[in-house]
Amino acid sequence: MNYIIETERLKLRELTLDDTDKLALVLSDPQSMRFYPHPFSREEVEHWIKWNIDNYKKYGFGLWAVIEKESDEFIGDCGITMQQVENDLFHEIGYHLRKEYRGKGYATEAARACSDYAKNRGVEQIISYMKSDNLPSRHVAERNGMTFVKSFTKTVMGKVVEDEVLYMKDLNANEKIRDVQIEDAERLLEIYSHYVLNTAVSFEYDVPTLEEFKERIRNTKKKYPYLVCEKDGKIIGYVYASAYSSRESYSWTVSTSIYVDKDYRRQGAGTLLYRELEARLKEMGIINLLAGTAFTEKEDEYLTQDSPKFHLKQGYREAAHMIGIGKKFDRWYDLKWFQKKI
The missing domain is CATH 3.40.630.30 (Gcn5-related N-acetyltransferase (GNAT))
Incomplete structure (x- = not known):
């Protein structure tokens, strides 16, 4: 055939x-x-x-x-x-x-x-x-x-x-993944602000200042990859890894975080970012990836089930489900942990 x-x-x-x-x-x-x-x-x-x-x-x-x-x-x-x-x-x-x-x-x-x-x-x-x-x-x-x-x-x-x-x-649109630069912080903060102010995706209440956000980038880059996705020269998303725990036994395990501009979701940027992040982490000898996502059984105006579904499609499996662990917009939300071995 x-x-x-x-x-x-x-x-x-x-x-x-x-x-x-x-x-x-x-x-x-x-x-x-x-x-x-x-x-x-x-x-x-x-x-x-x-x-x-x-x-x-x-x-x-x-x-x-x-x-x-x-x-x-x-x-x-x-x-x-x-x-x-x-x-x-x-x-x-x-x-x-x-x-x-x-x-x-x-x-x-x-x-x-x-x-x-x-x-x-x-x-x-x-x-x-x-x-x-x-x-x-x-x-x-x-x-x-x-x-x-x-x-x-x-x-x-x-x-x-x-x-x-x-x-x-x-089909000629230019998408590329590259390492973050400190000058990208303002654009990344713009993307992240939407999730802080309008959703329960992030459990933060207040948008960090630009200097605070720059410091987060610097601290992450000391040890782990921090990547951005550009489309036609515009940053449309970012991803990074961080230590799951400071104890030595967890040296082969990281937490992953990913945010995509709300106007560019479901267009493949998240998959591209995760693919490159996993390749970089594998070269470092990392074995376990953990991703924590807010979760609600009944979707509302602040939270959908898109993030859990996205991680399952990326090859993660559900590892833990914590009930009513975060409160935002005067509502209690669950936290799910997803795990992937690379």
């Missing part, structure tokens, strides 16, 4: 008419297609596959079958098609997965791989679009590094849909 793309957990290949029954589990399922005008008939599923086969011949790409490596099961489609948005033609990343395979990060994994595929073939810009209330699909676009552009109207399956939203990513 000739696979177009392979990721850690998935394989993507061209669709054939033999896939009709499996693809119908997605496209003909009312729940999966609730954001479309209607579920597909079998004839429409076959037409969908034929459309993509034509795209393979015309463009060299289309929506591909997504296969789970572990089970060799067909779980949906994902790929690149040419889509008209108002007066412009774009390369669009689309994805449709069987409902029992959602919530595992598969759509994000496949979409990012398709984004890389497009970039490697000289595509400069990609989009995804969906109905405005399709939050799962919007989150996948955000995790694929796309940003919201606008709302628009589009004809879908012969029906005019007025609440479509467009997400876009410039």
Whole structure:
């Protein structure tokens, strides 16, 4: 079998008419297609596959079958098609997965791989679009590094849909990870201030002064990596490690902390930062990473479950759960510790 793309957990290949029954589990399922005008008939599923086969011949790409490596099961489609948005033609990343395979990060994994595929073939810009209330699909676009552009109207399956939203990513955008400089402190403090003043992500009540923040950077850099992520020359996030304990037995264990600009979350910066931090720490002989995150069973305006979920996707596992350990905004919050061995 000739696979177009392979990721850690998935394989993507061209669709054939033999896939009709499996693809119908997605496209003909009312729940999966609730954001479309209607579920597909079998004839429409076959037409969908034929459309993509034509795209393979015309463009060299289309929506591909997504296969789970572990089970060799067909779980949906994902790929690149040419889509008209108002007066412009774009390369669009689309994805449709069987409902029992959602919530595992598969759509994000496949979409990012398709984004890389497009970039490697000289595509400069990609989009995804969906109905405005399709939050799962919007989150996948955000995790694929796309940003919201606008709302628009589009004809879908012969029906005019007025609440479509467009997400876009410039594949030539420059993202790089580098060591922090003391001159970065003001920008980093700007990022951190949001989490202090508006969220329970940080249990600090007051934003530190610029001099206090600079001193924190200096103290960390004496022993551990402190990194920033730049996009087009602008710092959009930072990460650092610190001693878990001063006792010698803990010399191979560190705590990790990461903050991403609120306007650049779910765009891959956190993953890039953690990846480089782990590489640096591994060279130092560090074995254990610990990350403490505020937690609430019921999300509120000050705290979501994004940070715990992010750490689980980065390969951490939950190691401890402390109940009602921090009070902020006159509410009690839990603290979860996550551990990863490198």
